[in-house]
Amino acid sequence: MNVVKENIEVRIYPAKADMNDKGEKIVNISAVESNIGIYRFIYNKELEFINDFKRLLIYYGYDVDKIIVNKKSCDVILHMLRQEYSFLEKAESSSRQQSQIDFISAFKNYYNVNLKAQHPVYKIKKNNKDTFRIINNNNNVRIKKDKYGYDKIKLAVLGLVKFKTSKKYRELLHRGSDKNDPTVKIKHVTVKKVNDKYYAVFNIERIHIPEKITGPLQQV
Template sequence: MGKVVNMGLKLVILPDEAMGHVLEQNMGNARFLWNNMLAMYINLYMLFSFNGCPLCPNIRNFNAMLKMLKQENAFLREGESTSQQQVFRDLVNAFNKFFKEGSGYPKFKSKKDLRQSFRIQKNGNNIRITNRRIRLAKLGYVHYRTSSKYKKLLKNSKINNVTVKRENGKYYAIVNITTTLEELEKTGEDIGIDLGLKNLATLSNGQEIVNLDLKKEDAMIRKYQKKLSRQKYMSKNYQKTLRKYHKWQDKKNNKIQNAYHQLSKYLVEKYDIIAMENLNIKGMFQNQRWAPKLQRISLYKLVNMLKYKSEWYGKTFIQIDRFYPSTKTCNICGYRNDNITLDIRQWTCPSCGTHHHRDTNAAINILNEAIKIKYKQTI
């Protein structure tokens, strides 16, 4: 039986000069609304808090702010309406995450940020997609480019919304769809994964997955970053260098995306239970030695892919507690060796005499702990 899932399909869109101006205008509108509503809420929150009655960040309050801003700024009424309503929904979600989950406080958006976007919600026939063009409400038709697989999905799936964004000098449309996927057959095999910096991952069967070689891409990105810093902002030479910088950024991102999609697909197809530690990746970035490498290998992308693909295809993804001593525990007898430091790659258990490869032992322990967690959930 198929499973109903939501997924995002990334299309390259190819606007002409006129359409490019329209897209930029709507991105500017979204940014303008975000910044103004955020500033209004901060002022109102301080005012209400001073009087002992904090202002709740809900849709009703932000909708009132939107109406006020549209009355004061005529150019907003010319833009696409559902994308403007989406701005205050995103703000409400951002504040809820801050107040309830401890996420970062919502920040103001800069015009100089190379990444800009707006999202259009499906409302009747305001979004239409043909074999070559996509029609966005009040904006018009724009040509797009994608694979035949994605075209088939777009034709046979329900469209929920479209996010238009500019990234690295190119325009994209991320189409959120609801579709049905067939679950993969069970293989009877399970795997534990120990993520690392020296190797991308070590599996509980002893297989090591090395990090991608991104030296050339990183060197070229650094080269053009330095060149940009010496040039006049948005001059002809600056824009020429910026295009080269974007080209190498895209090469790096595509290389990572492609490798991680292949790896996550392989793991989800082959194993029924996929287990790993719930790493505090944000906290790891605080370490100055680790941060550059963590940024380069983008561990979060791989973890996220394994999560959603396991859910899509009927497999089980389990993350064990980050404080579980997977590295220091012998997977044979359970002895805990607290003398293991980061520089020790192999060790012998003082209790049972088993010789361990540090990361393989950790991956086995991660899998064993995940199986225990799954067993407790089924009782």
């Protein structure tokens, strides 16, 4: 069995409204912009906390060559942030977690001498891609038909969104959305904004299951 990972980028069209005429929740521009901002906000606030803690240790004479940054410590920071900033609850839950995962990964890369990565820096809007990521949990990221019968992308709790892509990619996404099809899996989707246009980049796994190989028939 061979597993091939690839990314599929499709154009999406968030709406101005948050409901269609059939009462279905749809992805609106405001929600996308909010999640992009919250992703960057959490990353920067956690970095601010670590930098402040590092300065405090230096002040009291401690060695700060390597501060441990892991899920346990960052969970505490994120919990405090959610208590202090109520608007963070507007973000899709896995998007909040993904910001933290990327933050921890940045420090792991920095501490890896083989990578020679720079110390994590604050994400500034003009210097960074506007993105956020949603993990596919229980098929909450998939292709589904709306009540009008048109294919839409389901982006977890954000709702349905219109999209445009090739016939080949559409077929792959349909297969990844089918729980009964083991050959394609949607792992996560990154929503990004480039030049005032919006895109969804699906990270998928294509699983090739070879047919059973049998040898030549032999007479007994």
